[in-house]
Amino acid sequence: MQLSLAGRTYIVTGGGSGIGKGVAAEVVASGGNAMLVGRNADKLASAVEEINAQRGDDSGEARYEPADITNEDQVAAVVDAATAWHERLDGVVHCAGGSLTIGPLTQVDSEGWRQTVDLNVNGTMYVLKHSAREMVRGGGGSFVGISSIASSNTHRWFAAYGPSKAALDHLMMLAADELGPSKVRVNSIRPGLIKTDMVAPILDSPEISADYASCTPLTRPGEVEDIANAAVFLLSDAASWITGQVINVDGGHCLRRGPDMSAMLEPVFGADGLRGVVN
Secondary structure, eight states, X not given: OOOOOTTOEEEEETTTSHHHHHHHHHHHHTTOEEEEEESOHHHHHHXXXXXXXXXXXXXXXXXXXXXXXXXXXXXXXXXXXHHHHHTOOOEEEEOOOXXXXXXXXXXXXXXXXXXXXXXXXXXXXXXXHHHHHHHHHTTOXXXXXXXXXXXXSOOTTBTTHHHHHHHHHHHHHHHHHHXXXXXXXEEEEEEOSBOSGGGHHHHHOHHHHHHXXXXXXSOSOBOHHHHHHHHHHHHSGGGTTOOSOEEEESTTGGGSOOOOOHHHHHHHHHHHHHTTOOO
């Protein structure tokens, strides 16, 4: 099966590190051109330099445009820049996201909640809204939203992150339903625990990493390449009849339960705090 993206142009949000950087590298290795987007220009520049240094004869090219996806005007400008690069936009892998608050529901920081929803829900909508316009004009394309297993399996004390990622999944399905007649496919990927700098504290905790392993039929943590490979498949013509799907790439973790993070959070909030007690 050939997964060539030759001659096509894609936006990869959150492209400066982690899953986004890995996806962008795989897009370029598959012949596509990747416009990396994120807030940190230095990280983006470093990622682009690294990706382009590994280019082969059949590879595409990486560029970057700094932008905050929670700013709709900046998102629109990035989409315009990516489209102008090769006069069309073929797809997006939307990796930017995160959480600005963690802890018991009764102690959630309300401003952190709002910022998390702004990032994971509003930011996703802005990227989808403006990129879909260009893909429709161009006759079709593929949008891949990076969600999380936290959207389907409850992760205690992640009150802002899981619900906002569940909203992303629903938005992907709704968009697939609306945009299918214009040949724009929309899917989401739910990663499990992926080895990135962001989750290093989890991997470094013997208790939490062991609990993740007990929750995962394929007991190892995932690699960035596991998500990148799935994303490139969904961008490619090999997935031309796949839309509206939420695909778990999690070693089977979705079959069991969310992780127990109490070893990390109990020292901060206390055992009573984790069950909702507020002093």
